[in-house]
Amino acid sequence: xxxxxxxxxxxxxxxxxxxxxxxxxxxxxxxxxxxxxxxxxxxxxxxxxxxxxxxxxxxxxxxxxxxxxxxxxxxxxxxxxxxxxxxxxxxxxxxxxxxxxxxxxxxxxxxxxxxxxxxxxxxxxxxxxxxxxxxxxxxxxxxxxxxxxxxxxxxxxxxxxxxxxxxxxxxxxxxxxxxxxxxxxxxxxxxxxxxxxxxxxxxxxxxxxxxxxxxxxxxxxxxxxxxxxxxxxxxxxxxxxxxxxxxxxxxxxxxxxxxxxxxxxxxxxxxxxxxxxxxxxxxxxxxxxxxxxxxxxxxxxxxxxxxxxxxxxxxxxxxxxxxxxxxxxxxxxxxxxxxxxxxxxxxxxxxxxxxxxxxxxxxxxxxxxxxxxxxxxxxxxxxxxxxx
Amino acid sequence: xxxxxxxxxxxxxxxxxxxxxxxxxxxxxxxxxxxxxxxxxxxxxxxxxxxxxxxxxxxxxxxxxxxxxxxxxxxxxxxxxxxxxxxxxxxxxxxxxxxxxxxxxxxxxxxxxxxxxxxxxxxxxxxxxxxxxxxxxxxxxxxxxxxxxxxxxxxxxxxxxxxxxxxxxxxxxxxxxxxxxxxxxxxxxxxxxxxxxxxxxxxxxxxxxxxxxxxxxxxxxxxxxxxxxxxxxxxxxxxxxxxxxxxxxxxxxxxxxxxxxxxxxxxxxxxxxxxxxxxxxxxxxxxxxxxxxxxxxxxxxxxxxxxxxxxxxxxxxxxxxxxxxxxxxxxxxxxxxxxxxxxxxxxxxxxxxxxxxxxxxxxxxxxxxxxxxxxxxxxxxxxxxxxxxxxxxxxxxxxxxxxx
Numbered sequence: 001x002x003x004x005x006x007x008x009x010x011x012x013x014x015x016x017x018x019x020x021x022x023x024x025x026x027x028x029x030x031x032x033x034x035x036x037x038x039x040x041x042x043x044x045x046x047x048x049x050x051x052x053x054x055x056x057x058x059x060x061x062x063x064x065x066x067x068x069x070x071x072x073x074x075x076x077x078x079x080x081x082x083x084x085x086x087x088x089x090x091x092x093x094x095x096x097x098x099x100x101x102x103x104x105x106x107x108x109x110x111x112x113x114x115x116x117x118x119x120x121x122x123x124x125x126x127x128x129x130x131x132x133x134x135x136x137x138x139x140x141x142x143x144x145x146x147x148x149x150x151x152x153x154x155x156x157x158x159x160x161x162x163x164x165x166x167x168x169x170x171x172x173x174x175x176x177x178x179x180x181x182x183x184x185x186x187x188x189x190x191x192x193x194x195x196x197x198x199x200x201x202x203x204x205x206x207x208x209x210x211x212x213x214x215x216x217x218x219x220x221x222x223x224x225x226x227x228x229x230x231x232x233x234x235x236x237x238x239x240x241x242x243x244x245x246x247x248x249x250x251x252x253x254x255x256x257x258x259x260x261x262x263x264x265x266x267x268x269x270x271x272x273x274x275x276x277x278x279x280x281x282x283x284x285x286x287x288x289x290x291x292x293x294x295x296x297x298x299x300x301x302x303x304x305x306x307x308x309x310x311x312x313x314x315x316x317x318x319x320x321x322x323x324x325x326x327x328x329x330x331x332x333x334x335x336x337x338x339x340x341x342x343x344x345x346x347x348x349x350x351x352x353x354x355x356x357x358x359x360x361x362x363x364x365x366x367x368x369x370x371x372x373x374x375x376x377x378x379x380x381x382x383x384x385x386x387x388x
Numbered sequence: 389x390x391x392x393x394x395x396x397x398x399x400x401x402x403x404x405x406x407x408x409x410x411x412x413x414x415x416x417x418x419x420x421x422x423x424x425x426x427x428x429x430x431x432x433x434x435x436x437x438x439x440x441x442x443x444x445x446x447x448x449x450x451x452x453x454x455x456x457x458x459x460x461x462x463x464x465x466x467x468x469x470x471x472x473x474x475x476x477x478x479x480x481x482x483x484x485x486x487x488x489x490x491x492x493x494x495x496x497x498x499x500x501x502x503x504x505x506x507x508x509x510x511x512x513x514x515x516x517x518x519x520x521x522x523x524x525x526x527x528x529x530x531x532x533x534x535x536x537x538x539x540x541x542x543x544x545x546x547x548x549x550x551x552x553x554x555x556x557x558x559x560x561x562x563x564x565x566x567x568x569x570x571x572x573x574x575x576x577x578x579x580x581x582x583x584x585x586x587x588x589x590x591x592x593x594x595x596x597x598x599x600x601x602x603x604x605x606x607x608x609x610x611x612x613x614x615x616x617x618x619x620x621x622x623x624x625x626x627x628x629x630x631x632x633x634x635x636x637x638x639x640x641x642x643x644x645x646x647x648x649x650x651x652x653x654x655x656x657x658x659x660x661x662x663x664x665x666x667x668x669x670x671x672x673x674x675x676x677x678x679x680x681x682x683x684x685x686x687x688x689x690x691x692x693x694x695x696x697x698x699x700x701x702x703x704x705x706x707x708x709x710x711x712x713x714x715x716x717x718x719x720x721x722x723x724x725x726x727x728x729x730x731x732x733x734x735x736x737x738x739x740x741x742x743x744x745x746x747x748x749x750x751x752x753x754x755x756x757x758x759x760x761x762x763x764x765x766x767x768x769x770x771x772x773x774x775x776x777x778x779x780x781x782x783x784x785x786x787x788x789x790x791x792x
Contacts, residue, residue: 358627359637363431366470366619368693373620376628377685385632385678 006090006192008185009033011106014096014125016045021182027193033084035109036101037073049084053077053105067142070104078112085116090192093120093150094185098127098135103142110149119206122150123185126157152209154218154305156181160240184220187303191257194291204287205305208255212307217241221302229268232300233275247306248276253285255305261297268300276304391769393420393458396761397449398466398574399441399557401430401600401623402716404448407749408456409762417763419745421456423448432619433469433601435556442560449564462567464765465557466757468574468601470619472514472549477505479542490523490532494540502544512551514573519543519611530610545612547573570768575603575615577760582712582738590708594738595694595727596757597717599623604694606703614701620690622717625683632682633674639663643679644720650687651722652680687723691730710734714756
């Protein structure tokens, strides 16, 4: 397969640096896209496609942290984005919240992806505490906007990552943080792209997250050698993004991706699945996917995605109603092949536009606690009304 | 007669109303004229089409001029909209004269400090309302004058909204070559019109259910504890009905008035109401229980939301005088019972008090806001003339949008 089924788009300085790191780890480097207003950042990034936004207005010097300028600049490149996202099933958007491009341009990218029928998975890093209150406030505001535009949103607070990247040097800390993120994203990509023994796809991630609020965290752990499974597990549960396992214990559901080489044994997979399901709360749900990759000989990589109900509750402004639970025991009708994925994505999109708003459809919605109050209450509460 | 008549204008979601009021010698307010028309270009309390709204306001004011036989030069405005929020801001100032305790100057100073609320750039303060003073962090007092201490604190409730939306109403009035006078939050108007002093003292929640927005204001411990607006009103109820049964908005509106209830009525559960055929719509019948279920869901959610907001703002659950419902939405059958049930408080419908004149205007809950607005305007006038009881009250609720 030559054409990637997904695109990984880094937006802004932080996003581009992570994409650059991903060049080394992803299966299809041709899937990487970098978008920024700063020409130098783009030069340093090894993405397959690079889009410089705001060339005319900003003289290639950045947006100066102004989300509105970034948004307008991104809109100018919309046709270009459309062409990139045509016939792609999923778009992963990576950016740092708090800056101009992340807050302004990234939502445009997600919007375009969804218009093209792709699902948009957003991954955001939250600024370090020391970057100041203004930047943190901007990040919170941007997060709400993101949650509205993305199908699912995964968060990575830099502060938590920094505990892990115990590098005293500032540049080193940033580099390590980006490395952790790149590894995690690479893990997710592998799960989706590599032919799996037990398959997982983006629809699974999306329905898992949306059933629990739409916002989640993700973590990555790796192990090598004889006890590679135990090592990988320790690295995963000790990952600061999972708050040293506390996020797992809190979680109502978890999705675990296991990538290993040809030498990975059934016993190892069983051990990992068992261990993770034990660390999740007693009534937690668990989804496991495995993939075999030739470059993972002698290694096991774990990726966990955990919905974070706390973050969702406070931050999500859900224009997207959660997917209805699939009927228990119903066999999946769509075979998990690449070809089958695309039409399914399109269909999901249609469903999102269903709730009627009648006379309020053209005015600014009244949103509270993540609910659009203009949509009739009986629809949102799922009360069935006899039409007769 | 020293005080000229005043004009109050409410550009509501469903109706635009203007009332002309006159202050009698004995302090009684008399409504001497009114204009009224279905609104155009307004959604959820906010103006979305300036041109349409302007034409509508012009017609309403002309009607009021004719009706009251006065020339209207200045118009006071009631504003609402889901963007209006409240917050409590605490200010602190040193007590300068340690020998005589708190002076008027100290109080002015702390009012100034507490009124300096930090807002997002696109917002502006609509009102600041003094809640209570504290001296050196002790028990709250209403009037600290003469008290001993080092520091004076003041809790101030600030009502704020998005500047451009508030200004839209002002702009419309000015485009008709009239002066915009006071700009007042609808919830304050509703409270002024319907509440008695005893109710305010023992604690009360006033809820004004309009077409597109619902304003609320709560008194607890003798002060305004919280206020705000939610962009959901009677229009939403009708819209829900229209969508649920796939009928036009006008029919839904009529169904709501004639057969609607906020609490499903078991006696009517099996009944159906038939709709005669209209152009483009065949005749059909609708189950009353389904209709009332749709209405109940919406009202239950709205009232629950207000309750949650008041709880969040720290309004105590023990409110002596219960809930006063007003506005056109309070005409819905069963809404009072539902509100009472949700809040666990007695609830009744409020109408404008201490008003005489045109019966229509003094009787209907739709006119509460406008009537309150006229009272507010007279209070502002008399404050400028003397510092009597009105003046003291005005000291506590300040309109911040200055006349030009």
